[in-house]
Amino acid sequence: MKAGIIGGAGYIGSHVVLELLLAGHEVVILDDLSSGSRLNIPQDDDRVSFMEGDFTLPDVLSAFLSRRPDVLFHFAAAKAAGESMLVPEKYSRQNIRGTLQLLERLPEYGCQYFVFSSTAAVYGNPQKLPVDETHPLRPENYYGFTKLVIEEQLAWLGRLRGLRYAALRYFNAAGYDPAGRIRGLEKNPANLMPVLMEVATGVRSRFEIFGTDYATPDGTCIRDYIHVSDLARAHVLAMDYIVQKKDNLLVNLGTEQGLSVLEIYQAACEVVGRTLPVTYADRRAGDPEQLVASARKAHELLGWEARIKDPREFLSSMWQVYSA
Ligand SMILES: NC(=O)c1ccc[n+]([C@@H]2O[C@H](COP(=O)([O-])OP(=O)(O)OC[C@H]3O[C@@H](n4cnc5c(N)ncnc54)[C@H](O)[C@@H]3O)[C@@H](O)[C@H]2O)c1
The missing domain is CATH 3.90.25.10 (UDP-galactose 4-epimerase, domain 1)
Structure with a gap:
C-alpha cells in the first residue's frame, strides 16, 4: 500500500512511518515542520518521499494528494489542551477547518481509507473507570471538542461517501523508538x-x-501512558483492519x-x-x-x-x- 502521512515528521507520525516501512509499505510524508523535525524522516530508503508544506493550503494539499495515497494518516493537529482554551481560533482553523477540507478532497483522488489521531480528551472528566468507548463524550477543553467534531464528520462520511476510517483515541503517548531511530526532540512539550x-x-x-x-x-x-511504539503498531493493525474488513473502527489505545x-x-x-x-x-x-x-x-x-x-x-x- 502507499500511505500518505500528514504530520509524518512529528513525534507519533514518525514512529508510525517506521512501522509502515517495517510492514513493507511505501510512505509519502507531508509536513510543514512547525513542530516536527527533518531528523525524523528516514533517509536512504527509496520507499519514503517527503514534501514540506502546510496541508491547510489548497495547492499544497492538491500536490500531496496527486501522489495518490491508498490510505491517509492524519497527525497534523494543534494539540495543547491548555492553549486551545486561550486561542480556540488556531484550533478551529487547523484541527476542524483544515481537516474538513482535507476530507472533502479525498474522493477526488480516489483515497478511501483514513486513519485519524483522536484523543482521550473527547471523553472529558471520567465518570467511570476504566474509560471505554461507550463513555459519554463531553470534552472539557476545546482541543477535545475539535477532535470530536472530526470523529462525527467521519461517521457521516462513512455513511454518505463510503469512507472507511479508523478513529484512534490515544491516551498519553510517551517514550521513543527503543532502537533509537527517531532523534527529533519534541518542541515545547507539555506532557x-x-x-x-x-x-x-x-x-x-x-x-x-x-x-x-x-x-x-x-x-x-x-x-x-502508552508507549509510542505500541501506539505505532496499532496504527498498522488499524489500517489493515479497515482495508481488509471494509469496516470502520473507533477504539481507545492505552495500556x-x-x-x-x-x-x-x-x-x-x-x-x-x-x-x-x-x-x-x-x-x-x-x-x-x-x-x-x-x-x-x-x-x-x-x-x-x-x-x-x-x-x-x-x-x-x-x-x-x-x-x-
Ligand atoms: N502526543 C500525545 O500524547 C497525543 C495524545 C492524543 C492525541 N494526539 C494526537 O496525535 C497527533 C500527533 O501528535 P504528536 O504528539 O505526534 O504531535 P507533533 O506536533 O509531534 O506532530 C504533528 C506533526 O504535524 C506537523 N504539522 C502541524 N501542522 C501542520 C500543517 N498545517 N501542515 C503540515 N504539517 C503540519 C508538525 O510539524 C508535526 O510534525 C495529533 O493529532 C494529536 O492531536 C497526540
Missing part, C-alpha cells in the same frame, strides 16, 4: 515525560507536581495501567541516575484525578495490546535521545 527529560537536560530548571492531595495511593494524579505523577518522577530519577529538582504546587483546575483506558475493544478487534508498561522502559527509551 509529563518530555518535560522531565527537559529538566534532566537543564532546559527547564525544575519539575512541578500539581496536587499531592488527590485520593490516589500517593496523592498525585494517575494517567494511562489499561495507571501510573502516578510521583511514580513517573521517581522512575525518571532512576533512569537519569540522579535526583531531579522538583517542587510541589497546588492542584491545577480541570485535572481529573485518574484517567485510565479500557483497551479491550482494540484487543478484541485488532488483537493488539500494549507491550511496554514499565515507566523505566518509557523513560530510558527517551533518555537515550535526550542525553545524546
Whole structure:
C-alpha cells in the first residue's frame, strides 16, 4: 500500500512511518515542520518521499494528494489542551477547518481509507473507570471538542461517501523508538515525560507536581501512558483492519495501567541516575484525578495490546535521545 502521512515528521507520525516501512509499505510524508523535525524522516530508503508544506493550503494539499495515497494518516493537529482554551481560533482553523477540507478532497483522488489521531480528551472528566468507548463524550477543553467534531464528520462520511476510517483515541503517548531511530526532540512539550527529560537536560530548571492531595495511593494524579511504539503498531493493525474488513473502527489505545505523577518522577530519577529538582504546587483546575483506558475493544478487534508498561522502559527509551 502507499500511505500518505500528514504530520509524518512529528513525534507519533514518525514512529508510525517506521512501522509502515517495517510492514513493507511505501510512505509519502507531508509536513510543514512547525513542530516536527527533518531528523525524523528516514533517509536512504527509496520507499519514503517527503514534501514540506502546510496541508491547510489548497495547492499544497492538491500536490500531496496527486501522489495518490491508498490510505491517509492524519497527525497534523494543534494539540495543547491548555492553549486551545486561550486561542480556540488556531484550533478551529487547523484541527476542524483544515481537516474538513482535507476530507472533502479525498474522493477526488480516489483515497478511501483514513486513519485519524483522536484523543482521550473527547471523553472529558471520567465518570467511570476504566474509560471505554461507550463513555459519554463531553470534552472539557476545546482541543477535545475539535477532535470530536472530526470523529462525527467521519461517521457521516462513512455513511454518505463510503469512507472507511479508523478513529484512534490515544491516551498519553510517551517514550521513543527503543532502537533509537527517531532523534527529533519534541518542541515545547507539555506532557509529563518530555518535560522531565527537559529538566534532566537543564532546559527547564525544575519539575512541578500539581496536587499531592488527590485520593490516589500517593496523592498525585494517575494517567494511562502508552508507549509510542505500541501506539505505532496499532496504527498498522488499524489500517489493515479497515482495508481488509471494509469496516470502520473507533477504539481507545492505552495500556489499561495507571501510573502516578510521583511514580513517573521517581522512575525518571532512576533512569537519569540522579535526583531531579522538583517542587510541589497546588492542584491545577480541570485535572481529573485518574484517567485510565479500557483497551479491550482494540484487543478484541485488532488483537493488539500494549507491550511496554514499565515507566523505566518509557523513560530510558527517551533518555537515550535526550542525553545524546
Ligand atoms: N502526543 C500525545 O500524547 C497525543 C495524545 C492524543 C492525541 N494526539 C494526537 O496525535 C497527533 C500527533 O501528535 P504528536 O504528539 O505526534 O504531535 P507533533 O506536533 O509531534 O506532530 C504533528 C506533526 O504535524 C506537523 N504539522 C502541524 N501542522 C501542520 C500543517 N498545517 N501542515 C503540515 N504539517 C503540519 C508538525 O510539524 C508535526 O510534525 C495529533 O493529532 C494529536 O492531536 C497526540
